[in-house]
Amino acid sequence: MTNLRIPGPTPVPEVVAQAGAAEMINHRGPEFAAMMKRTNEGVKKVFQTANDVMTLTSSGTGAMEAAVVNLVAAGDEVLVVSIGEFGDRLINLVNIYGGKCTELKFEQGVAADLNQIEATLKANPGIKKVLITHNETSTGVTQPILPDLAKVVHAIDGLLIVDAISSLSSVPVKVDEWDLDVVLSGSQKGWMTAPGLAFVSMNERAWAIADANKQPRFYFDLRRHQRSAVNGQTPWTPAVSVWFQLDKSLELMFAEGMDNIYARHHRLGQMTRNGVKAMGLQLLATEGVESDTVTAIRLPEGVDGEKLLQVAQDDFDTVFAGGQGSLRGKIIRFGHLGHVHEPDIEAGLEALKGALAKVGFKG
């Protein structure tokens, strides 16, 4: 079995994969409604929220688009805090849909600075919507500021939208305790499910804005999803087989216990970081903000990233991810989220060490 060490899609446990092969059902019938009730309750538990959470048939990017088209109107002043590729994707979305976007970008590898965000909001009093990535998959950084940021944003009567696609379910994201207005996640990350479903939580503050927003939308119109959910349905045919998987994976997650899952991810994150550093390699993330779901590793001088990934796959049956955008060829990324345990990390580290030696790295 290949060691799939990328930050999503993540390995799907055999029982979850098999759950997806169950007999097809009517998406407008009682079996689907019962399953949807169960998964909604489960997903809300993982989101640590009493808010509505909508399950969309799309990738995580679909959830990002849903957040933007439901909550940003053309002409709205918006702040996007970006610490990498996925933050830049939010900027892209806001610009495409006509938001007036103020970009606050930070260097790759660091987390956003709350003081700079506050200063930007003070300098731009028209901004009432802030979008931020919780866990930046492209740089391996988790932002520690969410609870404080929510206070800052709400102090100016603003709305906070958090892309937690690659963190929520692996790392604690306390949606209600931290008072996060809109939060996104995706099935192919810590949820141990195949890609195809994405989640969006909305609190009352967010619904009020979405209800008043005239931005054109249909497939990702969250009001339609909310209305259909009352009848145990989705507005459009859902990815039923992936939903079967989610139903089963939630069972596994609660059997393990969310606190145990968070502890496991933290332990495996540290194990990965320690192992990588012991090889003489450096992390992209600065100390204290390293992600417990993905580690971005700087490629040593002279090491060809493409070749390293190829050797890892061909000779060690291990798949790492390369760098995205301007980090292409400069880093590789080692995923450790979802259905992953110590032996997977050990094997991943061994594979990395072996592949590095084969491409000529002396350590």
Next chain:
Amino acid sequence: MTNLRIPGPTPVPEVVAQAGAAEMINHRGPEFAAMMKRTNEGVKKVFQTANDVMTLTSSGTGAMEAAVVNLVAAGDEVLVVSIGEFGDRLINLVNIYGGKCTELKFEQGVAADLNQIEATLKANPGIKKVLITHNETSTGVTQPILPDLAKVVHAIDGLLIVDAISSLSSVPVKVDEWDLDVVLSGSQKGWMTAPGLAFVSMNERAWAIADANKQPRFYFDLRRHQRSAVNGQTPWTPAVSVWFQLDKSLELMFAEGMDNIYARHHRLGQMTRNGVKAMGLQLLATEGVESDTVTAIRLPEGVDGEKLLQVAQDDFDTVFAGGQGSLRGKIIRFGHLGHVHEPDIEAGLEALKGALAKVGFKG
């Protein structure tokens, strides 16, 4: 095993379901690229086209939205020909995204009249885009006019967009021979695959319009899908497990042979219609335009549709679909597309007969 006799999602053959449970892979790696090359070739063969066909991670409604946001600009004069719920959905989409929509609606159960379409286009020379449903799932009607309609639309230098979601792969849709500019389908119909993937074919005429169109779009931006496809990738994480299924189902489809598949659907359609009429029931579709993928059956006076569906499910383990919109309580729908054979139809007819008797219908 439940007899799932709805017009989608359709039963997934066991080998296809199992294919979806295969080990997860990197969606940016060589295995995915190889699979995508195979499925693209297969899907194009089923579409009978040399045009690009994009595979989206969404329901069929996502493909409808993709067609509208890529090809209709705000202010564009558009004709939508509607013969039921799904035609009305196209009207809805065009209106939401700012198109100036002329609606040409026909009574439930009939096909569109080409002369009226021509007259409407003559009376509205500004209209250069026509949207139409090929197979109206809500009324059980297949439109026979597509080849002629394409000539009419192209004679005015227009663009023809065809929703063939519930027909293409079960019923011949000759995209190139008929010169259809944009054509849609969805995995959960004749493709014998779980829901979650949708298809959009685009010819050069369509690409020229999409390239020039300023309509905001991101998740469903077909240019992004076209660009990524060159590298054997999708722009956003695809529904990999459903894609595994599609890969296998295409194998089954070509093993059976497309002409045999079309013949089987026609045979089963006739068998269903004959069986239903023999019970003394009437079809909603007028003679000559009945769909070979779904039969809409008028409920006899005094028969409670909800109760009939319930009895069929509870006592005969058979799931039919009810009517949608204004047809709710007036019809039931009997699906016969995808992985379906004579015994499924026989059992379906028996179940219908038995359920009708139980709710008091004397025939």
